[in-house]
Amino acid sequence: MAIDFVARGADLELVGIRKEFPGFTAIENLDLHIPAGEFFALLGPSGCGKTTTLRLVAGLEQPTKGKILIGGKDVTDTKAYQRPVNTVFQSYALFPHMTVLENVAFGLRQRKIDDPLAKAQAALDLVELGHLATRRPAQLSGGQQQRVALARALVNRPSLLLLDEPLGALDLKLRRQMQIELKAIQIEVGLTFLHVTHDQEEAMDMADTVAVMNLGRIEQMGSPEALYDRPKTVFVSKFLGQSNLFVGNVSSDNSNSVSIDIAGNKITVPKNRAEKHSGTIAVGVRPEKAFFHEEQPKLGADHNLIGPGEIIDIRFTGVSNQYLIEIPNIGKITVFAQNIGKSPVTELGAKVWVSWKVEHSFGLSDVPISTATESIAVQ
């Protein structure tokens, strides 16, 4: 069944895209290449230009400058209805005056494709809504509407499927379920998916490649694992998960690592995990990669150790405990400890040292605007 919808996804290329609206520039200068068949996520906070990017690709907006190529063909000047691209809109935009089946058949009818109703029915079957074909969109639940919107786009076998925060309107549980289904369908039909979202978990969970966008630029692009393991900018380290960041001047520099000095503590980062090797740099570590100790431990050069400090807050979140530790002259550090049997310390005010492996440090290309060390948690 699903074979009907297998299309050879095409690759998408954006070259030097600039988009200005009256009064502001949404996208400054964007170059992007998405290989055919990939699940690509554009991740960023609202207003970062990700939805504008998607609308440019769909043809709903015209770029001020730059070129858009789909499957190697320049489509910059073609209209939305001439592009081999379909969109699953954030609001779904299901036509309220048509049945579910007619909604799905709409694109086929416009292109005068044979047997639109049978194909539409098959597409509805693919998303397991075949039995609701005669309903009106308003009679469906949010999750069902989302799947109809997906079927309506997929049935056209577009070279490129655009997803504009398609799960944003669903509740958490349904969203999880839809993420799994969406990913399964993408693998099944082999289309190129461009997914726009502000939900970092969703992006990491589903995409092969994630591009983190901020202020109209792509900050960093890569596999979810790579992005999480080695964020390159303060923004990415904040936006994807949580980070403890330390800012200081490089005090020693040897063949494969650099160290910064902060309030008499030395924090080392491998050179191949640091963007900058001189001057003032920010070094970070993820909270789950840090540990704390009640006694000052004896650790080798392969570990960073700071402290002593004081536990000023403990939060129980189920899977883990989150400790907030204040170290004089350094600041507050977050440490996650898995809840496996007994937790190391459970009292506020305990005196502790914090350590992590040097290989878990990462060095950023920029420093936070407020240079004080802080534990940054953006969720």
Place this chain on the structure above:
Amino acid sequence: MKKLAFGKYLLPIYAVLAFIYLLIPIVYTFIFSFNDYRRSNISWRGFTFDNWLSVCEAQGVCAAFGTSVSIGLISTFIATVLGTMIAIALVRYRFRFRSAISLLLFLPMATPELVLGAGLAAQFFNVGAEMGFGTIVIAHVMFCLSFVVVTVKARVASLDPALEEAGRDLYGSPSQVFWKITFPLLLPGIMAAALLSFALSFDDFIITYFNSGPTETFPKFVYTAAAKGLPGEANVIGMSVFFLAIAIVLFIQVRSSRKAKRLALVK
């Protein structure tokens, strides 16, 4: 949806032309209010301020205008009171025959004025009532009533019942709750209904003509005068009413847009 290049300007140009079309008779009426018309105000005979300076020169025009204003005020008052009561009842209370009542309120709006006018006139004739000021007021209240209900009802429906409940919770008696909470909140809707009602009454000719007997209203004056030539003074009165109405509407618009701006600032 992208339009073709020329298509971009097609709609704005069309809109401008449409507005010109809508305004032509108004401009014409304005220009001819300065016409030194003498006997007939059909063609231009020379510029004069006389029509504006001595509006009441033309026989009967001011009296007719005055009658129209009094009829408008009286029927607006009655229709607004009765209509507001119905609107509140429709939104706030549950009762039987709801749909029948809705139909009864809808019908006068779906009935051609000709039928309303002729029916009422037939009725007055059958009971032997004398046509005049009173019968006009009765007729105007009748056709304004439904419009008041519709306008006020929208306002009542948008009113959060919790506000009244809060009033009751804070020891307000039913009448205190109504006059201190419900009524002030409904006031904009009631005012809008009253304005609409006055406009409908003031401009009505068809129903009035059937039920006025010897009483002369402003539209009736224009109708009869049209046969022998409309005096320029009628244009003066028409334009004065027009400018007053436009001023009211613009005032309301500017005020509400300022309010919206202030709200946006708070946000």
Place this chain on the structure above:
Amino acid sequence: MAIAAFGHAGSSKGTKNRASKGSAKVALLLLAPGLLYLAIFFIAPLLSLVATSLQTMDVSTGFPIYSYGFEVSNYVSVVTQYGPQIFRSFFYALVATLAALVISYPLAYFIGVKARRWPLLQGLMLTLVIAPFFISFLLRTFAWKQIFSSESWIVTTLQSIGILNPDQYLVGTPFMVIFGLTYNFIPFMTLPLYTTLERLDIRYLEAGADLYANPRRTFTKITLPLSMPGIVSGTLLTFIPIAGDYVNASGLFLGSTETSMLGNVVESKFLKSYEFPTAAALSVILMGAILLLVTLYVRKSGTDDLL
């Protein structure tokens, strides 16, 4: 304005009605005066109109005298005698309503969709749309009579370029009457269209374009069906008053005896020759036709929430 009358379910639906207990008496007190008023001055007159239409007329004394009866033949004679006027009423109303729709739609689309980003401009344009309401209906109709009068440059120009014969005029022609009717009731069409189009979700149009519909197809398949509620209210709000109008078609304004409509006959029978049964029968025919039309129309288009 009157638009709310045929307005679609919208404003009033969202809020829940909370009934206070034991308040039937209050509700009755609130409703009774207004409903009683309508019963006496709306329902009773309609019934009395029907009764009048069935009266028998006796002209033997030289002055018509009426007595109550059940003279159904009144209707037959009215239809045979005034067939052309009845036909004109509905035909003119149909043409003028369609003309108003064609003229209003692009205008309403421009105000409601294209001008959305500029609310102040929208408000200003809406004021312009209803501006004709602020000047007396009769005065603006009279203005058109002046503009198209036999002495006006428009008519002399048309005569000199041969579109009109030297002895032909515009005032008094069916064209002029339909022109006047269209003009006078255009705001009744534009406003409900505007209300619907103003709420038209642009994203549906974008979805249409995304699904390969060109602008023309997007319009016919999406915009137009979604503006049906406005078209339904607009055409009803225009058709009903036009069918009953007698000012535009009157010889004093834009018409002549050649253009007289049902309303003109009712006016002259009722107020000049006092043939009440004739006038009443014609009114009942008009009312019946309108009611039939409204019922059919509303049932077909599904706009059942009229109030």
